[in-house]
Amino acid sequence: MIHYLWEKFPYKILTDPEYVDFDFVYQQLKNTYWAATRTRTQIAKAIAHAIPFNLYQEEDQIGFARVITDKAVFAYLADVVIAPRYRGNGLGKWMVSCILTHPDLKGCKILLETQDAHGLYAQFGFELRESMKKQL
């Protein structure tokens, strides 16, 4: 699998799953409204079956997102988090903008669900749509 890198000193985003700081991602997701009850096993499996976007300041991971995709038609953007002390500096927007240029996602319809960050995604042209879902 090809991995991609975006750089904006002192920050970088890398899609290599080998470089996921799992404890960082686990702790960040534990503090979200949508993933607080996920187990470590679920989180590890969810990362393994998606494209991870790991945001680092130098060597430290400070943000994460992942995309589940068939690389042709659909892609689902999930688990977008920036560590609290780094928020409000444009890093979330930079990460979303990099994700949208990932070559494997070209031509895909990008879906996502969020309760409160609509303003972030609206800036990139995401539209509010109704959808159906069921929990298994």
Ligand SMILES: CC(C)(COP(=O)(O)OP(=O)(O)OC[C@H]1O[C@@H](n2cnc3c(N)ncnc32)[C@H](O)[C@@H]1OP(=O)(O)O)[C@@H](O)C(=O)NCCC(=O)NCCS
């Ligand atoms: C949402 C999140 C990833 C944004 O990252 P960030 O680095 O703080 O965001 P940025 O500095 O790049 O700016 C975000 C922009 O989206 C807007 N926005 C809208 N809703 C927002 C929200 N709930 N949280 C943060 N920003 C939001 C901001 O006002 C800002 O707009 P601006 O360019 O007009 O100033 C980060 O706040 C976070 O990790 N929050 C907790 C987890 C979460 O809610 N994730 C999103 C669910 S998919």
